[in-house]
Amino acid sequence: MSARTLVTGIGVAAPNGLGVEDFWAATRVGKNAIGPVTRFDVASYPSRLAGEIRGFDAKEHLPGRLVPQTDRVTQLALVAADCAFADAGLRPGDMDTYDMGVVTASSSGGIEFGQNELRNLWSRGARHVSAYQSFAWFHAVNSGQISIRNELRGPAGVLVSDQAGGLDALAQARRQIRKGSRLMATGGFDASICSWGWAARLADGLLSESDLPERAYLPFDEDAAGQVPGEGGALLVLEDEQGARARGARTVYAEFAGYGATLDPRPGSGREPGLRRAVDAALTDADCHPAEVDVVFADAAGTKRLDREEADAITAVFGPRGVPVTAPKTMTGRLGAGAAPVDVVSAVLAMREGLIPPTTNVELSPAYDLDLVAARPRTASVRTALVLARGRGGFNSAVVLRAVD
Known part of the structure; x- marks a missing residue:
């Protein structure tokens, strides 16, 4: 029987809370975070509501050099990763860097970064396209940036299976732990509330067209008529039980059991x-x-x-x-x-x-x-x-x- 895989750290960046405690304080009481889209003009679109992370300024959380290199989704992922590692009581250098890896999921990658650079290409010319476009749009960029920032030199990867991808990433992280990695950072993030991302979401015909935040997204309700997109995600630290106990992990939230x-x-x-x-x-x-x-x-x-x-x-x-x-x-x-x-x-x-x-x-x-x-x-x-x-x-x-x- 395989050793148990434990969740020893969590970080979250969600529309109803940046950080675990703020998120849970809102979630446990049912605080709504869906509202009109403010990140771009949606007046001409049939769907106009979203779950946005309002008031997020990457410069307040990340080094200034990182901000122009990264899409909003990567910035959210890095902040959640910082929270997860702090929650697990780990800092870069606490473990052999080759014993730690990262697997994340994304369905849209750095889509807003790509949109902005395409706008620069067509309106101003190729000389005005950021050199960071070469990787900032890519689905694997969150895994890459998390690994660099936290000195994770073990297995790395990305899963792309839409809404199911976050669970698939956790499972892949568990596989790597069973193969010998001591620790894996894993989770999923998306942030596609921009005109390009919105057009892609509208194409599947699943979005709600209601303008009432409390009545737009109603799963299992007689009035269910579509979905409302949101942005954000969560990052978890997974460890094998023996390693977590040996290092004196201060918190064990649960076992990833199946x-x-x-x-x-x-x-x-x-x-x-x-x-x-x-x-x-x-x-x-x-x-x-x-x-x-x-x-x-x-x-x-x-x-x-x-x-x-x-x-x-x-x-x-x-x-x-x-x-x-x-x-x-x-x-x-x-x-x-x-x-x-x-x-x-x-x-x-x-x-x-x-x-x-x-x-x-x-x-x-x-x-x-x-x-x-x-x-x-x-x-x-x-x-x-x-x-x-x-x-x-x-x-x-x-x-x-x-x-x-």
């Missing part, structure tokens, strides 16, 4: 979507019976078809109203590759406090046999949590987290 991933079948094939199989695989990997799961953090797509598929998968595994289900991303919007790592942070904090955060604004449709934690948080003993994520293109991922005594 993982499963599948792809949906071809549309029109008549075959069942793959989410249930991903859940079954994660539970099997964790040697966990469904009755042991205390809460499910849902993907919560916010469209009738996708909500139906997810509700059916949850009900098939746990039975009608068989487990509490929550989707705190209704406060922030969907953060792309950053969404599921933020849910993982919420799950381990729910374990710490014994409180399940709410699915805000949603009134559960009678069409779903779910025990949805809606309107208010729910006090509960949370020892085992299941986090779900689904990405465009048919990606399904599931992770089981377990409390550590």
Whole structure:
């Protein structure tokens, strides 16, 4: 049996909180962070709401030389990484740099940086394109910059599977730990609230067109009519148990106990979507019976078809109203590759406090046999949590987290 992989540090940059304590203070009570887009003019677009990280100034958190080199998404990732390493009680040099690595996920890369440099190219000429464009746009740039800033010379990589990518990155980090790495920094981030990113999001036809922040993103609700994008993500420090205990890790949040991933079948094939199989695989990997799961953090797509598929998968595994289900991303919007790592942070904090955060604004449709934690948080003993994520293109991922005594 493989040694346990532990979560020993967390950092978060989300629309409802920069830093773990601010994020949890807002999340636990259901504070809404969705509002009108302010980062560019959306007046001519059909969708005009987002979960923005307001008031973020990278110069207040990062060295001045880094700011012109990096897209907003990388700046958020670096700040979250700083928080995670501080939370884990680690500084560069505390371990052999080749024993530490990084795996992150991103679905849009540094898209705003790329947009701005393309504007310079076409309006001013090639001489005015930043030399940093060569890497600042790339999906792997967050992993690269985190590794440089924190002297991580072990395995590195990036996963690109849309909303499922954050869980896939965590799983890849666990694989590297099982292969011998002592520590992996892992998570996911996206920040595509710019005109180029917005056009890409509109193309899939899944965005809500409501202008009411409290009624725009309503997964599992009778009025569900689309998604609201957000920006940000979370970075976690994973370690093998023996190494964490040996160095005297001051905090152990949870065990990364199980993982499963599948792809949906071809549309029109008549075959069942793959989410249930991903859940079954994660539970099997964790040697966990469904009755042991205390809460499910849902993907919560916010469209009738996708909500139906997810509700059916949850009900098939746990039975009608068989487990509490929550989707705190209704406060922030969907953060792309950053969404599921933020849910993982919420799950381990729910374990710490014994409180399940709410699915805000949603009134559960009678069409779903779910025990949805809606309107208010729910006090509960949370020892085992299941986090779900689904990405465009048919990606399904599931992770089981377990409390550590």
